[in-house]
Amino acid sequence: MAHIAKLGALTDELVVLLTSTSPKANQFDVENRLDGLEEKLAVYNEDLLANALKKRRDALVGSDQKWVPEILHLLLELSDKPLSKSRLEDLDFNKELPPDTGPNLRWEDLAAEDPLLRSNSVWKNVDFGAESSEDDDFDDTQSKLSELTEPTDDSNFVENFTSLLEESSIKDAAIEDLKKIRKAQFWQKDPSVSGARLTTVKKPMSELQAIREVLFMLSGYPTSLFEDVGDAPNGIIASTSYALKHVSIDGFQHVIRDLAKHWPSLKTLRSWVEKEQTIPLVQVLRNAIAARLDIFDMTLTDLQHKCVVMPGDVVVSLLQIQSDVNKNARPLLRLSRMVTDVSGGSQTHAFRYLEMLFDETCNYQLHGDDEMYSYFGTLFFECFQVYLRPIRRWMEEGELMQNDKVFFISEVLSATDLGTLWKSKFKIRKTPAGVLHAPVFMHASACKIFTTGKSVVVLKLLNRFRHLSGSRNDEPLLNFNVVCSPLNFQLAPFSELFNMAIDNWVKSKHQFASLTLRKTLFESCNLHESLNAISSLYLLDDGAIAAQFVAPIFDKLDTLDPSWNDRHTVTEYAQSTFGILPCVASDHLQILIRSLPRKYEAVEKCRRSVKTLAVIEMKYMLSWPVQIILKPASKISYQKIFSFLVQIRRSSHILQRRRIVEDTLGRTNSTDERALYYYVRTRLLWFTQTLYNYLTAVVLEPNTRAMKLTLRDADDLDAMIIVHETYMKTILDQALLGSKLELIHMSILKILDQSIQLEDAQAANSSETRALKSQQRDRMDLSMASLGLQTPAKSSKYAYSFRRSTRVRDAESSDDELNVDLSILTSTYDEEDEVSFVEALWKIRADYDRLVRFVASGVRGAARASGGEESKSWDLFGEMLESGLDIKTVSWK
Amino acid sequence: MPPEYDARQDKQARAAQAKQVVDIFLEISTLLNSELDRETLSVCISLIENGINPEALAGVVRELRKEGEEIKKEIRGGQE
Numbered sequence: 001m002a003h004i005a006k007l008g009a010l011t012d013e014l015v016v017l018l019t020s021t022s023p024k025a026n027q028f029d030v031e032n033r034l035d036g037l038e039e040k041l042a043v044y045n046e047d048l049l050a051n052a053l054k055k056r057r058d059a060l061v062g063s064d065q066k067w068v069p070e071i072l073h074l075l076l077e078l079s080d081k082p083l084s085k086s087r088l089e090d091l092d093f094n095k096e097l098p099p100d101t102g103p104n105l106r107w108e109d110l111a112a113e114d115p116l117l118r119s120n121s122v123w124k125n126v127d128f129g130a131e132s133s134e135d136d137d138f139d140d141t142q143s144k145l146s147e148l149t150e151p152t153d154d155s156n157f158v159e160n161f162t163s164l165l166e167e168s169s170i171k172d173a174a175i176e177d178l179k180k181i182r183k184a185q186f187w188q189k190d191p192s193v194s195g196a197r198l199t200t201v202k203k204p205m206s207e208l209q210a211i212r213e214v215l216f217m218l219s220g221y222p223t224s225l226f227e228d229v230g231d232a233p234n235g236i237i238a239s240t241s242y243a244l245k246h247v248s249i250d251g252f253q254h255v256i257r258d259l260a261k262h263w264p265s266l267k268t269l270r271s272w273v274e275k276e277q278t279i280p281l282v283q284v285l286r287n288a289i290a291a292r293l294d295i296f297d298m299t300l301t302d303l304q305h306k307c308v309v310m311p312g313d314v315v316v317s318l319l320q321i322q323s324d325v326n327k328n329a330r331p332l333l334r335l336s337r338m339v340t341d342v343s344g345g346s347q348t349h350a351f352r353y354l355e356m357l358f359d360e361t362c363n364y365q366l367h368g369d370d371e372m373y374s375y376f377g378t379l380f381f382e383c384f385q386v387y388l389r390p391i392r393r394w395m396e397e398g399e400l401m402q403n404d405k406v407f408f409i410s411e412v413l414s415a416t417d418l419g420t421l422w423k424s425k426f427k428i429r430k431t432p433a434g435v436l437h438a439p440v441f442m443h444a445s446a447c448k449i450f451t452t453g454k455s456v457v458v459l460k461l462l463n464r465f466r467h468l469s470g471s472r473n474d475e476p477l478l479n480f481n482v483v484c485s486p487l488n489f490q491l492a493p494f495s496e497l498f499n500m501a502i503d504n505w506v507k508s509k510h511q512f513a514s515l516t517l518r519k520t521l522f523e524s525c526n527l528h529e530s531l532n533a534i535s536s537l538y539l540l541d542d543g544a545i546a547a548q549f550v551a552p553i554f555d556k557l558d559t560l561d562p563s564w565n566d567r568h569t570v571t572e573y574a575q576s577t578f579g580i581l582p583c584v585a586s587d588h589l590q591i592l593i594r595s596l597p598r599k600y601e602a603v604e605k606c607r608r609s610v611k612t613l614a615v616i617e618m619k620y621m622l623s624w625p626v627q628i629i630l631k632p633a634s635k636i637s638y639q640k641i642f643s644f645l646v647q648i649r650r651s652s653h654i655l656q657r658r659r660i661v662e663d664t665l666g667r668t669n670s671t672d673e674r675a676l677y678y679y680v681r682t683r684l685l686w687f688t689q690t691l692y693n694y695l696t697a698v699v700l701e702p703n704t705r706a707m708k709l710t711l712r713d714a715d716d717l718d719a720m721i722i723v724h725e726t727y728m729k730t731i732l733d734q735a736l737l738g739s740k741l742e743l744i745h746m747s748i749l750k751i752l753d754q755s756i757q758l759e760d761a762q763a764a765n766s767s768e769t770r771a772l773k774s775q776q777r778d779r780m781d782l783s784m785a786s787l788g789l790q791t792p793a794k795s796s797k798y799a800y801s802f803r804r805s806t807r808v809r810d811a812e813s814s815d816d817e818l819n820v821d822l823s824i825l826t827s828t829y830d831e832e833d834e835v836s837f838v839e840a841l842w843k844i845r846a847d848y849d850r851l852v853r854f855v856a857s858g859v860r861g862a863a864r865a866s867g868g869e870e871s872k873s874w875d876l877f878g879e880m881l882e883s884g885l886d887i888k889t890v891s892w893k
Numbered sequence: 894m895p896p897e898y899d900a901r902q903d904k905q906a907r908a909a910q911a912k913q914v915v916d917i918f919l920e921i922s923t924l925l926n927s928e929l930d931r932e933t934l935s936v937c938i939s940l941i942e943n944g945i946n947p948e949a950l951a952g953v954v955r956e957l958r959k960e961g962e963e964i965k966k967e968i969r970g971g972q973e
């Protein structure tokens with residue numbers, strides 16, 4: 001009730017409004033508001049809404065309604081937040097269905113007008129093989145042969161039916177025309193004699209009609225001459241119920257069966273071409289095959305054209321058609337076999353079909369079948385262009401496409417540091433069997449392609465990359481006419497021609513990149529300087545500087561200073577000595593000290609063996625492009641050589657510490673002792689010098705020189721890496737540091753230790769004699785004093801000789817060399833057996849002889865055993881050692 | 894019969910034109926989110942053509958909508 005009352009009130013209001021004369025709505029105000037709204041929509045990025053609104057308003061401008069402003073005013077009043085709530089899609093809901101302009105055309109109307117359309121069976125498949133259809137009714141009784149003749153010639157059926165419809169729509173039952181058409185379709189009539197069917201009598205057809213059937217079949221349409229048997233291996237078989245009048249049945253059957261063989265392959269090709277492909281390589285094959293199918297269809301059309309239009313005199317011959325078709329369809333047959341193989345294989349191995357095409361081309365060339373050879377060759381090169389695309393991109397830009405599984409180079413996506421970039425960032429894809437994931441004919445060039453791309457990547461990282469796109473015009477063309485032009489290369493095998501062409505192509509891109517990279521490495525990355533730095537630092541090129549470096553360390557060892565292996569001090573020495581060299585950047589240089597094993601921790605112990613010097617490790621930082629060649633792994637080998645050289649220097653340093661200017665031993669020791677001492681000392685000196693000489697002059701210097709020359713001449717980066725690696729291996733082997741000569745190396749170290757032992761023994765001896773002497777002097781003094789005689793100035797004499805020897809030593813030593821007196825070491829020997837000087841000397845001499853003979857014979861034996869390059873240098877070393885052995889003790893071999 | 898045919902044509906054209914105009918108005922009203930369907934809009938247009946003040950009409954429509962909402966609420970409340 002309340003509602004009704006409310007509604008009543010409202011309608012009263014309405015009536016009042018109706019009668020009141022209200023001014024017209026302000027037209028300009030409305031327009032302004034709408035403009036403002038449009039602008040607002042545009043500002044808030046609702047351009048579509050703004051444009052739609054504008055369009056509608058413009059449409060209204062044209063119309064002649066006089067209440068437009070009012071209506072718009074109303075709509076504006078009722079509008080509710082169009083900015084946030086309006087959507088363009090709502091416009092679609094407004095659309096109405098177009099109203100019926102008239103009564104629908106209904107089937108009943110048609111049927112009423114045309115008696116023929118009345119029966120429902122009009123939609124069943126018309127059976128041309130049905131019983132004799134001479135009667136007027138469209139009688140659709142099923143014939144007994146309906147299974148065999150089920151697929152009818154579609155085009156004829158459609159023709160008939162449309163003609164029927166047309167006839168009925170004109171409202172003239174053109175039955176007469178229908179009869180004429182049906183008569184022309186002779187094949188509907190089963191040969192019958194007085195109503196009984198004859199199955200053995202074939203339906204006669206003219207040759208022209210046979211040709212037409214054949215051409216339709218080849219174009220892929222169902223025909224009556226060729227019956228579809230579904231999934232039979234051939235797909236269709238030639239129908240046996242037709243015959244030509246002038247040809248025997250067998251002959252005719254033979255010909256059409258022969259033609260029917262083309263059908264399965266054509267069908268395979270056509271259906272394969274319909275399928276969508278995702279991989280570009282397969283897509284290009286699909287396109288190429290589609291193009292060739294089109295050409296084939298055009299040929300068929302031409303044949304039809306000839307028969308139909310008949311320009312001039314044309315002989316209609318089924319055999320002619322057969323030979324034409326066979327010629328044109330031959331390549332397609334081969335292609336269809338290939339296509340089944342392709343669709344069977346996996347997607348990543350899509351390039352296998354390239355191999356198949358390649359093989360086919362080679363085969364056809366060998367058989368001398370020029371037509372097929374050029375056909376397949378052209379097809380191969382068309383598809384190959386697409387295969388080349390990622391290769392070209394890789395070689396010119398150094399970039400790979402993501403998720404490209406067909407290409408044989410893959411990128412390792414995890415972050416790798418620059419030093420290992422060359423080795424591990426990009427990988428060549430291989431099958432699990434280890435075969436390269438690429439067509440067979442690409443295997444030879446794969447390495448070059450790989451290095452070119454990597455060089456481009458490195459150059460890009462060094463910002464030295466000039467775009468190679470200019471070279472794209474220079475690259476040799478790869479298509480059939482150029483590569484295998486029949487004029488020039490008719491007799492050359494296709495595989496050879498192709499290899500040559502692809503080699504040229506790869507070279508055109510490879511040369512530029514690798515040359516630039518080599519130049520860059522040598523010039524801006526200072527490869528030369530780095531090499532020089534490495535040989536100065538590790539191979540101790542400059543002997544004077546090396547001596548400067550090692551001397552303080554050895555002195556510290558001999559004075560039992562535990563800071564001999566203090567990292568910072570040693571680094572300080574290294575930087576100050578080696579830093580003088582122009583090629584060494586001293587801030588890249590660092591010394592690392594490895595930890596000593598327990599038994600060597602005390603300084604006294606560790607100074608006795610040269611083995612402990614191996615803890616000093618040299619570390620020199622190289623820039624990452626240089627590290628590609630001078631691999632971090634080779635640092636280990638360099639370190640071994642460095643340690644060895646330092647050890648030899650230790651030995652000779654300690655021997656040469658005291659220059660024997662005068663025969664100080666002569667006062668206290670017997671002649672034999674003196675001779676023995678000098679003998680052993682000389683021998684040890686000789687040994688260390690020979691060894692050092694061998695290492696530097698025979699092994700290191702020539703090999704390094706040769707390596708630098710070869711490096712300059714190397715082709716590309718991989719060659720340079722190999723050069724350096726062989727160099728490392730060679731010097732390591734020749735320097736007796738290889739794994740085979742481990743024992744000999746240990747023996748040499750023992751010999752080097754002997755020099756330390758010798759000098760220590762000598763020092764012990766001299767301190768003993770000094771002590772003895774001072775005792776004697778004291779006794780003499782006492783006795784003299786007791787006798788009342790003047791004692792000679794013992795200290796001065798003693799001191800004089802001592803001072804002289806130290807002065808001599810000072811004169812020859814540099815400023816920072818310590819005044820080392822080995823006599824302080826006597827106290828460290830207390831735990832050992834007290835052996836006399838002579839016994840010690842004899843022991844050292846005996847060990848020396850034994851060891852040197854062992855080394856010499858071992859080295860010679862190893863040289864004989866191995867046949868490599870290093871055996872020559874070992875032999876030489878063995879000879880050098882043997883020449884220094886005592887004549888008495890040398891054994892004749 | 895030409896004149897009859899012409900008249901028929903004329904009438905049809907005019908009807909089509911009018912319908913077109915109504916369509917445009919409907920689209921504008923959708924864009925402005927005025928929540929008017931085709932019938933309501935046609936009724937409003939007829940009212941305006943007969944002289945109703947559009948502002949007043951807008952007010953009436955709003956009132957009626959409000960009433961309709963309240964009634965719907967009452968019905969829903971009654972059902973629960």
